[in-house]
Amino acid sequence: MNLPLDQLPDRCDVLIVGAGPAGSAAATVLARGGAGVVLIDQHAFPRDKVCGDGLIPDAHRALRRLGVLEEVMTQAQPVTHAGLISPRGIRVDVPGTLAVLPRRELDDIICRGAARAGARMFAPLRFVAPIEEGGMVIGARVAQGSALREIRCRWLVLASGAGPQALIAAGMASRQTPSGVALRGYLKNEAMRGRIDKLEVVWHRAVSPGYGWIFPCRDGVFNVGVGLSEFRRGGGDGNLRALFDAFTRIYAPARELVAGGEWLAPLKGAPLRCSLQGARFSRPGLLVTGEAAGSTYAFTGEGIGKALETGMLAAESLLAGLSRSEADETVRRDYEARIAALQPRFALYERANWVNRHPWLADLVLWRAQRSERIGRRLAGVLDETSNPGQLLTAKGFYRLFTE
Structure with a gap:
């Protein structure tokens, strides 16, 4: 899966930096759609990743779309x-x-799925900086040890995770702290x-x-x-x-x-990096996705499912542009609209952070959930993303806690 550096092409349709869930999901969708995809990561796979390793329903749905859910579940608990x-x-x-499946195993499965779809994976390979021409990103400088290479591409996708280095190098970090x-x-x-x-x-x-x-x-x-x-x-x-x-x-x-x-x-x-905050989502020739774009929920710290989802959203926007030769601005507008559609849910999870700041709220909500089947179903809906935790902490939500 980790191809040798001497096979690294000089150009491709899409260069993706970061082979975690978001990057590998984007690579899978793009390669299936016929795009020439190069996927790079600073670590050779398999590699460790700090995470809770929990797969909740949104991750199961995304893994099914990618065609790797069965393989994941053969190894998961x-x-x-x-x-x-x-x-x-x-x-x-x-x-x-x-x-539950450790990220060392999970990410390797998703990345191998991208390679089977036709993406070419190179690691360890570090992103150094974008190549720009006339204000537009047209490629990237990458490094392996002291060896530097340049790759030209129609689109560069940063799926580089929570570390700010790649975002800073690309001029996309609006906040450097996590x-x-x-x-x-x-x-x-x-x-x-x-x-x-x-x-x-x-x-x-x-x-x-x-x-x-x-x-x-x-x-x-x-x-x-x-x-x-x-x-x-x-x-x-x-x-x-x-x-x-x-x-x-x-x-x-x-x-x-x-x-x-x-x-x-x-x-x-x-x-x-949470709540779809801390980074710009696009500039000419470049999209940011996954945790680099803040795809982790603030309240729960859950990020695998949303990283997969935002990676696929980026790929879908890019495929439409590549297949129809859409202007750069049209692709960017489409992707940012897809991300904007997710933001109200992230905002409500940010509101639910009140429970983390004021743990007595957990006493109140869980006490009522033990006594109300409706509240219990609403908690199940939070897990399944059919209801939202932030709504429990509005004035209306508190009223319903004691009336349902």
Whole structure:
């Protein structure tokens, strides 16, 4: 899958920087549509990626569209519920189509799918800067070690993730700091196998303005971590580690998991870019997609499904332009309209961040969900994206909490 550098072409229709979910999804759709696609990543695959590894319904739908869901599910741990736990220990188990698969395996499957579709993948290959002519991007300079190359393309797509370097180099970063940060590690604990069998998400004052999680992988392995929905300057990994230690102190299953478990990989932190904020989405000859465009939900930290979706949206806009020789401005306008259609949902997830800032709200909502089938169904709808969490926290939403 990782082709040698001497096979790197001088030009292509679309050059995609970043072979994670967004980049590989875009590459798959474009290659199926007949475009000549070069996909590059700074790391050879398979490679590790800091994430909770949870696949919720939107990710399942996107993976099905890409034709890789069956392959993913042969390696993933299926899960039937998400367990939501409030500061006072109130618990509601919400049903859903869920699974857990480490990103090392997931991203490799999606990337191999892009290669099968006809995209050419080169890694490790680092994006250095765009090539511009008359204010329009017409290619990119890339590097492998000290070797520099240039690739000309009709379109450059940045799917470079949460790190700001590529966005800054391309003049697309409107904010260099991340929206939030997360820390996770992998633990093996055979005694907890079957005892933690749901996607457990925990709110508590000790981890505010964030949350803790435990997600079960296969073979008695667990992804355990904490996420901060707001970036704290100067916080660093030390601040995250303090939150992680607090989480494993206040939540008994996490405490037991760590006390009796074997670390398979050290704790690792990573930035998050959320709420479709922090980057420009396009300029002449260039589109930004995936987490580089802020495709992670602020409230939940879920980003895999939306990264896949925005990557496919970028590909669909580009295919229409390539097939009909549309003007650059028409393609950009089409893509930005597709992203704009997603923004109201992201805004409501941003509003739902109030739960992370004020964990007592989780006590209120989950207490009512235990007593109201309608509220329980609304929580299931949040997971399935048929209802929105931010609506629970409006004046009307609070009224309905006590009247339904």
